[in-house]
Amino acid sequence: MSSTDVSHIAADAAAHAQDAVASGRLNEAIEALAAFGGRSDGGVSRETLTPLDLQARRHLIERARALGCEVRVDACGNLFFRRAGQQADLPPVLTGSHIDTQPVGGKLDGAYGVIAGLEVIQALNDASVATRRPVEVVVWTNEEGARFGPGAMGSSAFAKPERLTGYRTSRDAAGVTFGAALDAALAQVGDVNSCPLGHPVHACVELHIEQGPVLEAANVPLGVVTGIQGVRWFSVKILGAAAHAGTTPMEVRRDAMRAAMALANRLYACADAARAQGLRMTLGRWRVDPNSINTIAGDVEFTVDARCVDEAVLAGFEASLRDAVTNLDASDGYAAQVQSLFARGMTRFPPEMAALIERGCARAAANAGEQAPIRLTSGAFHDAMYVADVCPTAMIFVPSRAGISHNAAEYTEPRQLYLGAKALAYAVTELACR
Ligand SMILES: [Zn+2]
Incomplete structure (x- = not known):
């Protein structure tokens, strides 16, 4: 097959996957995860490796298995939900984010990227799309850094496994070490196969709420993130x-x-x-x-x-x-x-990744009669910042109402969440078909 054929097949599969994303299902899944640590003010309190976080992880493991995924966990507690590819030995395309929150956070920071990743797998299943590479949805451990510092432990240890030793001695306010909390979490997933910390990945796309005011001010539903400051x-x-x-x-x-x-x-x-x-x-x-x-x-x-x-x-x-x-x-x-x-230093995502994200966003937006995506940089850290050290990486943003996050008032309109998941489906599928 020529490279033109391959890119034609990949773009075709990407369009099919994008069109199979379902809005209602996505929102139900976001609400179901938000029930773990859900608050009466609409916020979520689910700090990393707490009993609520472990219950939420179990909920996602069951969901992923129901979608036909193989579940694996690494030494930093990062969970991987793998949909097989036609060539099982090829490094997978990675997506996902984190599900831990600040002491009081919203339903979307991190959780949206994980749930949307599972929605992409559901869409691939529904559209009967077979990808050449496996697709993996990751749940990174301790992105927020609120209970144990520093933040983004899971993704940074994935990028550089020797970091884990130092992280294990980090203590929370009650004196519990990250290592002890991690070992307890790993003991609770005895039915899950382990995988090496930092296994090879082909490329990574993280979908996240913007947590800033840029997209809302521009009245644009999707943003192509070119880097992190x-x-x-x-x-x-x-x-x-x-x-x-x-x-x-x-x-x-x-x-x-x-x-x-x-x-x-x-x-x-x-x-x-x-x-x-x-x-x-x-x-x-x-x-x-x-x-x-x-x-x-x-x-x-x-x-x-x-x-x-x-x-x-x-x-x-x-x-x-x-x-x-x-x-x-x-x-x-x-x-x-x-x-x-x-x-x-500044994280710069590769231009070819941004171009791919832009194609996926533009198609989703155009089909919904929405404005074309814009490019922006991220003011906040994300797991993708560390993953970018080991493979071509990119991010997609959806708007945050009034730019608010780390707050129960965090909100993104369902139609914007839907378009974000569609853009993600496109990008992940095209990468997985190459
Ligand atoms: Zn986040």
Whole structure:
């Protein structure tokens, strides 16, 4: 067969799969999963590897088996639901996302990508499409990082298995280690075959809610994600001297809070100056010691989260941060230090993957009389960020009402969810037929 024949067959199968996606079934499946940890305000509380999460995993295992999938689990608890391909030994096309939530999240963050993946398998079954490669739907463990840090443990350990050893010692607020929670979770899936951590995959497509305002503002139901912005995390520590608030004259104080505020204002000014280049900065976590109403702060520590699609802008911000900390140290008699906690450059998805996603989105949108997709970058981390290290990867976004997520009010219209699943079906099927 010529390559033209192969691409014609692949596009034909992709169209069939896309047309077999069913909206009602998709929504019912989203609601059924949301029942595990569902709240009266419409939100979901299902943190990773909790009893509710394990019940939700079991629910999905049964669903996948009912669709004819082989279920496997790896050493990080990632679940894989595999629909066989005509050539069983070829690396599969991967889709899926995560089902853990923030302490209070919505029904869609992560869960939508997993449920839509199973809907794609159902659509392939209904349309009797046989793909050359297997299709695998993955449920990544601990994407949110709310119970155990860091986030995206499952996908990052998949991309680099040696990371798992360090992750196992991470503790939740109750002192439980990730390793202990993971072992308990694995013990509950004794009927599931295990697979090696980081098995080869051909390509990966993750479908997710945008969690931002771009698609809604553009009135477009589908977005082609071209990449994920880079991020740098820092911890800044300022040492002054704790002293009595009533008796210490202002001019002799070494007030760590005053120094921290001055530094914070300088950082906000740097961030504002780079706003046009897309820099986003957050001083999210503060620790003040002794944190007393009538004692001058002797020790203040805060975190800096800086993100941008432009590495040069991030590098410039880091230089300004280090400069500001050094100058504070020199001029005001404080001991200040900055520590780098985490850095990850911009993730760029391959252009051919974006082109494929765009074809799938455009066809779904056109057939529904909707606006053509637009291209955008992701402001949030996703599992796809790490999977992109090991295979060609891409993402599809659907709109988030008012850009809200990590909140019970998270919402996407059913017709948009439907179109997202259709776009996913197209992309996954075409990849699996190549
Ligand atoms: Zn997510």
